[in-house]
Amino acid sequence: MSQCPFKNILDPDIYVGGGHHAIFAEVREQSDGLAYIEDPITGVPYWAVTKREVADYVCKHPLLFSSAAKTILPKEMPEEEVALSRLMLVNMDPPEHVKYRRIVRNAFTPKAVQGYEARFREVARETIDAIANTGECEFVTDVAAELPLIAILSLCGIPMEDKQQFFDWTNTMIFTEDEDMSGVDGVAASQAAAIEVYAYAAALAEKHKTEPLTDIVGALLDGTVNDEKLTADEFQLFFLMLIAAGNESTRSVIAHGMRLLIEHPEQLAKLVDDPTLIPYAVEEVLRYNPAFVQMRRTVMEDVEVQGQQLRAGDKMVLNWQAINHDPEIFENPAQFDVERFRNNPELANQHRAFGNGEHFCIGAHMSRLEMQVMFEEIIPRLKNPRFAAPVEYVRDYFVNSIKAMPLQFEPEAAARA
Structure with missing residues (x-):
């Protein structure tokens, strides 16, 4: 049996050093965009x-390439866990997906999100105020994590005294491959954290009966699908998805954005000189390092794609980071260029940091606004930023x-003196 010519991009170890983009490029160039890869870790090969x-072809055919069959998570899970996860919006196929998405979409429309800007900017300023005169910070927890977590907790009516608890639960639930984040038995710790979030959601549902909530949680509890309200399991899983995806993903791209600007000081200087470039820089950060590396689909019937014969039941992963570095779409994709989207207006909406089709991220507008507001506060105030120690990457192939x-x-005071 011939050895698979491609490196396993579901090996979490390749993400520890931050050099995985080169591996993705190699896979893309050798396979014409669709590679059959063996996974000796799980024994389950994938496309x-x-x-x-x-x-884009896969995203536009959600019934042929299913999110529900095995969920969008690239990992292997027992069937009972898969069955429960199918109640989560991201793991639904049409027509259920559209029906459930409708319940909360009003909270994430561009108009609704724009109404959050004043509060977002207040939080961003307070975040920078807390560190500006110290001359140092641990950027992920002190800065990047603050606004995304506060924003989603505020939209869900969760008191700020519970912020640290939700931060810890999120890390534990998502980063099961990294012992520093989830402990030695990451799967068990993740399940335990999820149970805590379910219990918190259940308490909110109980409170809603006597003190009606008018936030996203209230919309979920009052919303109906086919004239029926969400079951307890559906509500709890919806709540878990909003909390986890709503804060960790944006935290990740803010952190990577700062990393990229420090690694490319000439690009940072452009933003210092011309802050109107910041929205374009946000798009370039999203293109360069989308939060979610890859998501799973399951092939539902035999089909030919890109000259390859796929079989029903085959596992597929959509590698968003590789897709966003496709040289047929983006010239010099490995180059980080904050002016890329200003100089090439036709590239607007060409990256896939938020996916595409039915499963386009419902929180895309909010994520963009959070990033823009944070960098508008960071860039003029944190002068001459530099790494105080090597960057530590999470060992994970999903986020x-x-x-x-x-x-x-x-320090800001010294800079003003």
Whole structure:
């Protein structure tokens, strides 16, 4: 039997050093965007999608490439866990997906999100105020995590005294491959944290009976699908998804954005000189390092794609980071260029950091606004930022996050003196 010519991009170890983009490029170039890769860790081979054209075809045919069959998580799970996870919005196929998405979509429309800007900016300023005169910070926890977590907790009516608890639960639930984040038995710890979040959701549902909630939680509890309200399990899983995805993903891209700017000081200087470039820089950060590395689909019937014969039941992963570096869409994709989207307006909406099709991220507008507001506060105030220690990456093939990034910069008071 011939050896698989491609590296296993579901090996969490390749993400620890932050050099996985080169591996993705190699897979894409050698496979024309659709590679059959063996996974000796799980024994389950998969098709890796690394080109935009192929990804868009998959996204536009959700019944042929299912999110529900095995969930969107690239890992292998027992069937009972898969069955429960199918109650989560991201793991639904049409027509259920559209019906459930409708319940909360009003909270995430561009108009609704714009109404959050004043509060977001207040939080961002308070976050920078807390560190500006110290000359140092641990950027992930002190800065990147603050606004995304506070924003989603506020929208769900959760008191700020529970913020640290939700931060810890999120890390434990998502980063099961990293012992520093989830402990030695990451799966068991993740399940325990999820149970805590379910219990918290159940308490909110009970409170809603006597003190009606008018936030997203209230919308979930009052919303109906086919004239029926969500079951307890459906509500709890919806709540868990909103909390986890609503804060960790944006935290990750804010942290990577700061990393990229420090690694490319000439790009940071452009933003210092011309802050109107910040929205374009946000798009480039999203393109360069989308929070979610890859998501799973399951092939539902035999089909030919890109000249390859796929079989019903085959596992597929859409590698968003590789797709966003497709040289047929983005010139010099490995180059980090904060002016890329200003100089090439036709590239608007061409990256896939938020997916595409039915499962386009419902929180995309909110994530963009949070990033823009944070960098508008960070860039003029944290002068001459630099790494105080090497960047530590999370060992994970699903969410490309940074574990720790200690920074030093000029204390604000000294800079003004």
